[in-house]
Amino acid sequence: PVAKAxxxxxxxxxxxxxxxxxxxxAWEIIGQTTGNxxxxxxxxxxxxxxxxxxxxxxxxxxxxxxxxxx
Numbered sequence: 001p002v003a004k005a006x007x008x009x010x011x012x013x014x015x016x017x018x019x020x021x022x023x024x025x026a027w028e029i030i031g032q033t034t035g036n037x038x039x040x041x042x043x044x045x046x047x048x049x050x051x052x053x054x055x056x057x058x059x060x061x062x063x064x065x066x067x068x069x070x
Contacts, residue, residue, distance in 0.1 A: 006067065007045065007068075010065075010066050012061070013025075022058040023051065027062055045065040047062065049062050
């Protein structure tokens with residue numbers, strides 16, 4: 001039998017001088033809180049980001065479906 005992946009949408013927020021760095025910060029927060037940092041063991045799907053200027057940098061909010069095989 002093949003194990004079916006279980007997915008849950010997770011949220012993260014990042015702030016940095018550039019949008020790319022802020023997106024990574026938001027992604028990294030999700031990775032850390034789901035046990036996927038520094039080695040990603042689950043599958044991340046449907047990465048969605050909403051970013052906007054914020055003072056001297058950019059704030060990004062991420063929503064990612066994290067799918068585990070167990």
